[in-house]
Amino acid sequence: MVVVGLVVLGAVVLFVTEWLPVDVxxxxxxxxxxxxxxxxxxxxTEGISGFSSPATATVLAMLIPSAGISRTGLVQILGRRIAAFAGDSLDRQLLATVGAAGPVSAFVNNTPVVAVLVPVIxxxxxxGPTAGWGSTGW
Structure with missing residues (x-):
């Protein structure tokens, strides 16, 4: 338990600090x-068994088109428009996020919606001017 706890602690530190890329x-x-x-x-065998999971394969399959969409520049355009609409209001940012994801989620599974909209958000x-939460005092 101690060894696994230390690995988990190291993982948390690496994920938070991003000293290494998240995938690494x-x-x-x-x-x-x-x-x-x-x-x-x-x-x-147990260590790599998670890669054969249908959920893992689905998420990976959704992240590939998401990366492709990001490279087209569409994400940046949509992100700038949403940021312009939202301004410095967290409520408007939330409204814009729900407004972008909600209608699409009514017709498409949530996994691809999340995969495509993560780069937009x-x-x-x-x-947005609230990047880093500096203006809210957090």
Missing amino acids: TAIAIVVSLVVLEPWTGISP SEVANE
């Missing part, structure tokens, strides 16, 4: 747990 951190966690098998009890967060 995630793979490093799996590798660490497998390499430390005598103390963690995670065999190589990230763009809104980066473009």
Whole structure:
């Protein structure tokens, strides 16, 4: 338990600080747990078994088009328009997010909607004057 706890603690630190890219951190966690098998009890078969999960494959399949859409510049355009609408109001940012995701979610599964809109919402967060929560005192 101590070894797994230390791996989890290290993972949290790496995810928060982003000292390594998030994807590298995630793979490093799996590798660490497998390499430390005598103390963690995670065999190589168990370590990679999650990659065969339909949920993992679905999320990966949705993130690929999301990355493609981001590269077209459409995400940045949509993000700037939503940020311009929302201004510095967190309520308007929330309204814009729900307004973009809600109608699409009525007709499409939520997983692809999230995968496509994550970069848009990230763009809104980066473009908006409230980026970093500085103006709200958080």
